[in-house]
Every structure is written in structure tokens, then in C-alpha cells.
Amino acid sequence: MAISLVEVAMGRMLPDGLIYPNLQILILDAFKYDSTNASDAFFVEMKALKVLTLTYVQLSMKSLQFPTNLRTLHLKYCILEGISSLGKLKRLEILSLEGSEFDKLPDELGELSQLRLLDLSYCCTLKRIPSNVLRRLSHLEELYMGRTYYSSWAVEGMNAETSNVSLSELNSLPRLTHLLLHIHDKCLPKDFAFSSTLQSYEIEVN
Known part of the structure; x- marks a missing residue:
């Protein structure tokens, strides 16, 4: 079962109490200027969800603790709270946070x-990606950070407990084949080279 609502005016708050126990695909593309909110209880009766796409929605990631079968999650231009709850989606294979608002990758x-x-x-x-987060994504094949201009890559040798992610972590991903990255030259260690496993890449410096 699938539901797709694209570019519709959904109002300020998505309704609670929707019972769709067999729903596997849900696409909600809110009208840009609605400032639509999803409550923590919105997904309670959608435990079979495998694919979820939300656009222009404000929500707490805690609300996604109920659809534990999620494989694909697209949150496009959303305002995200409680993003640390992402760690509960153990079966997730595809995660897109394109254009969404949050300050730290948990x-x-x-x-x-x-x-x-x-x-x-x-x-x-x-503003921050802690060290050893990307490195642990051992099955990651594709990483896209286009037009993010993330400028806080760590300098090699900093204390791992306090530093941000370093570019060398990308080379520790054994399955990474597709990379889109915009970086500043000050982030590049001397004589640094990206992994030869890359098959498709766009790396823009400055």
C-alpha cells in the first residue's frame, strides 16, 4: 500500500490517529510556505513503512521510532529536532537529508x-560532524555533500574525542564508490589523495 501527496496544502499540523498498518510507502510533499508540523504520534500506526519521503515538514526524529522497518528515508528541506533518534532505524539503507535544517550529525x-x-x-x-561517525558506516557506497560547503573538517592528529570528522575517514570506507564533495583547500592534508575505489566523483575545492 502506498500514499503520495505532492505539493498540497496540508495546514499547520498533520493529523494524528491515522491507522495504516499495511502502509509501506508514504510521500508527503507539503506546500513550501505552510510550515507543516508532524507530531510525535503521527507514525504510531504505520509500523510497516519501508519508504518515507517528507518535504517542507517540521518534525522530531523521535516520531520515527515506530516504523522500525524503514529502508529509505528522504527528509527534504525539513526542520529536524531530536536527530539523534536516527540511530534507532537499524534497517535503514538510504538516508537523504537534502536541504534540511540541523546543526550536527549525531x-x-x-x-x-x-x-x-x-x-x-x-x-x-x-556545523559539526563528529569524528568516527562516517568511518563506522562500513557499508556506505554513496556519499553526497554537494553545495553543503561543510568547512569544519578536522586537521589530522587532533584529539579524536573533541575533533570533527577528517577527510581520511572517507578513505577508510571500503565500499565507497560515489562521492560528491565541496571542500576548502585548508582542509586538505599535505599529499592527501582520495581512495582509488571511487568510480564516480565530483570534488570541488574552494
Whole structure:
């Protein structure tokens, strides 16, 4: 069963109490200027969800603790709260946070051992990615950070407990084949080279 509502005016709050126990695909594309909110209880009766796409919605990630079978999650231009709850979606394979508003990628993201694709494109408010988060995504095949201009890559040798992610973590991902990245030259260690496993890539410096 699937529901798709694209570019519709859904009002300020998505309704609670919707019972769709067999729903597997849900696409809600809110009208850009509605400031639509989803409550923590919105997904309670949608435990079979495998694919979820939300656009222009404000929600707490705690609400996604109920559809534990999620494989694909697209949150496009959303305002996200409680993002650490992402770590509970153990079966997630595809995660796109394109254009969404949050300031830190949570440590718990590293618990998504089945994740194959991560899209952080246009996440202009992203200020910190802790060290050893990306490194733990051992099944990651595709990483997109286009037009993010994330400028807080760590300098090699900093204390791992306090530093941000370093570019060398990308080379520790054994399955990474697709990479889109915009970086500043000050983030590049001397004589640094990206992994030869890359098959498709766009790396823009400055």
C-alpha cells in the first residue's frame, strides 16, 4: 500500500490517529510556505513503512521510532529536532537529508550499519560532524555533500574525542564508490589523495 501527496496544502499540523498498518510507502510533499508540523504520534500506526519521503515538514526524529522497518528515508528541506533518534532505524539503507535544517550529525548515525547512501547536499546549517561517525558506516557506497560547503573538517592528529570528522575517514570506507564533495583547500592534508575505489566523483575545492 502506498500514499503520495505532492505539493498540497496540508495546514499547520498533520493529523494524528491515522491507522495504516499495511502502509509501506508514504510521500508527503507539503506546500513550501505552510510550515507543516508532524507530531510525535503521527507514525504510531504505520509500523510497516519501508519508504518515507517528507518535504517542507517540521518534525522530531523521535516520531520515527515506530516504523522500525524503514529502508529509505528522504527528509527534504525539513526542520529536524531530536536527530539523534536516527540511530534507532537499524534497517535503514538510504538516508537523504537534502536541504534540511540541523546543526550536527549525531554520533548515533554511526550505528546504521546497513546504510548504503547518505545525502547531505544543501545542508547549509550543518556545523559539526563528529569524528568516527562516517568511518563506522562500513557499508556506505554513496556519499553526497554537494553545495553543503561543510568547512569544519578536522586537521589530522587532533584529539579524536573533541575533533570533527577528517577527510581520511572517507578513505577508510571500503565500499565507497560515489562521492560528491565541496571542500576548502585548508582542509586538505599535505599529499592527501582520495581512495582509488571511487568510480564516480565530483570534488570541488574552494
